[in-house]
Amino acid sequence: MYQDRLTGPFRSLPKEGESSRAVWTALMPRRRRAAFRLSISAALALADLLAIVALGLAIEVAYYYAFTSQLLPLKQSLSLQLGALVGTIVLVTNLVREEYSIDNYLSQSAHPRRIATLWLMAWATALVIGFATKTTNDFSRVVSVVFFVAGLPAMLIVRATMVGLVRRAVTPASASVSRIHLVGFEEDIARFYENNSASELGLRVIGTSYLRRPEPEADAETRQALLSEDLELAVSVVRFLRPDDVFVLVPWADTADVERCIDAFLRVPAALHLRPGAMLDRFPDLQVARVGRLNGLNIGRRPLTLGEVLLKRCFDILMATIALILLAPLLIAVAVLIKLDSPGPVFFRQRRYGFNQQAFGVFKFRSMKVEKNAVFRQASRVDDRITRVGAMLRKTNIDELPQLLNVIRGEMSLVGPRPHALAHDRSFERRIALYARRHNVKPGITGWAQVNGFRGETLTDADMEKRVQADLHYIDNWSIWLDIKIMIQTVISPRAYRNAF
Numbered sequence: 001m002y003q004d005r006l007t008g009p010f011r012s013l014p015k016e017g018e019s020s021r022a023v024w025t026a027l028m029p030r031r032r033r034a035a036f037r038l039s040i041s042a043a044l045a046l047a048d049l050l051a052i053v054a055l056g057l058a059i060e061v062a063y064y065y066a067f068t069s070q071l072l073p074l075k076q077s078l079s080l081q082l083g084a085l086v087g088t089i090v091l092v093t094n095l096v097r098e099e100y101s102i103d104n105y106l107s108q109s110a111h112p113r114r115i116a117t118l119w120l121m122a123w124a125t126a127l128v129i130g131f132a133t134k135t136t137n138d139f140s141r142v143v144s145v146v147f148f149v150a151g152l153p154a155m156l157i158v159r160a161t162m163v164g165l166v167r168r169a170v171t172p173a174s175a176s177v178s179r180i181h182l183v184g185f186e187e188d189i190a191r192f193y194e195n196n197s198a199s200e201l202g203l204r205v206i207g208t209s210y211l212r213r214p215e216p217e218a219d220a221e222t223r224q225a226l227l228s229e230d231l232e233l234a235v236s237v238v239r240f241l242r243p244d245d246v247f248v249l250v251p252w253a254d255t256a257d258v259e260r261c262i263d264a265f266l267r268v269p270a271a272l273h274l275r276p277g278a279m280l281d282r283f284p285d286l287q288v289a290r291v292g293r294l295n296g297l298n299i300g301r302r303p304l305t306l307g308e309v310l311l312k313r314c315f316d317i318l319m320a321t322i323a324l325i326l327l328a329p330l331l332i333a334v335a336v337l338i339k340l341d342s343p344g345p346v347f348f349r350q351r352r353y354g355f356n357q358q359a360f361g362v363f364k365f366r367s368m369k370v371e372k373n374a375v376f377r378q379a380s381r382v383d384d385r386i387t388r389v390g391a392m393l394r395k396t397n398i399d400e401l402p403q404l405l406n407v408i409r410g411e412m413s414l415v416g417p418r419p420h421a422l423a424h425d426r427s428f429e430r431r432i433a434l435y436a437r438r439h440n441v442k443p444g445i446t447g448w449a450q451v452n453g454f455r456g457e458t459l460t461d462a463d464m465e466k467r468v469q470a471d472l473h474y475i476d477n478w479s480i481w482l483d484i485k486i487m488i489q490t491v492i493s494p495r496a497y498r499n500a501f
Helices: 021-025 033-068 079-096 104-107 112-133 141-169 186-195 220-241 255-265 306-326 326-341 388-396 403-410 422-431 435-440 462-476 480-494
Strands: 001-003 176-185 203-211 245-248 271-274 286-290 294-298 347-353 359-365 414-415 445-446
Touching: 033 079, 033 104, 033 271, 079 112, 079 141, 104 141, 112 141, 112 480, 176 186, 176 220, 176 462, 186 203, 186 294, 203 220, 220 255, 245 255, 255 286, 255 388, 306 403, 306 414, 306 480, 326 359, 326 388, 347 422, 403 445, 414 480, 422 435, 435 462, 445 480
Parallel strands: 176 203, 176 245, 245 271, 414 445
Antiparallel strands: 001 203, 286 294, 347 359
């Protein structure tokens, strides 16, 4: 066995010619490191609090000036109280779930879903407190509503800004970065270096302990003695270097070796982590979950929680009802044009797979000529079956509007993966990995794939793979704000009309 303190891909130590003291200063933990990390976390928390309070005050000042042409005296400001209350709720909640840790900002995105949920919860709590104290009438309704609506985008902007600042400031050479020690067989550590870089991980590898693989013909006693010797030396090195975390890279298939590594490194004052090969890299949100009294690694949560399902359903019903009322004259006019253009029904209904692969009939305006005993054939750019009115409807996406009825019936959502013909589903499910995962949510009238131009005829598997990747991105990153963004882009974005025919 041998130890390696200066790992090539992660080397951030002084070059030759510099003093040995500088080398050991880079290797050994710094005394003020904990205080430095704490100050960064405090700054992140303060940024959230100040953003909320400042936004509420700015809205109230603007509202007061619009009606009085005077600046609002701070003594009369009620938004300071409301902002302080909402900000405190956000701050305390984030502190409890350790949201302001540097590692959280380095390893994850701006968390729009978590921020949106917290913002709604904070306002709900504020309303309950206002109702209990009978103070809700003291606050301006206009200021409160604008504060609520503008607050979430402001929180997202602040979070994205702070994530960017932290990722630029915290480098492998900075004082606040986590210091880790690697333990494993040579091939596993080499694979780790190949697949990771210090700048992306936001940490510093200060040491590496390589375990020796015994000869194939070695007996059990020799194997145990060899591993015991390696682990004893590795523990000594870890005690000397005092890393924050120890990562055991031994494959989980070597159960006995993993257990002995665990027993060895539980004796040192460092956090201990296991990495089961490349599995963790494939599932970045993997976490330990408890179901009843059973523990397991959760590699995929339900697409939407119960609260998210209810929120999305209420949004769908509200917006679909409003759309049907506002678009009623257009729908009637289109129905008349279809009847005048070619014989046949106004609506076309075809069976598609919906949530959990449950079949349902999707409504569309008929855009093709009626053919008896017709066999399913995907529409192409030059298709003699498409009528003159149908070509216009397909080009403008108006042929999809009757699916608002499917939304009201609960078979579809306004936004989600587009439902494909059953023949397509059966075919692509066998050829494209995770294709069936599209059915983990309700299909939509429009979706992330459509507003990015992934629509129309699918001539190759590659065409469908791009569409599936976009659909899975939507499922993994859903938020009510993403739904609103997609609906807006469906109307105004040129890409949403790309490949329409």
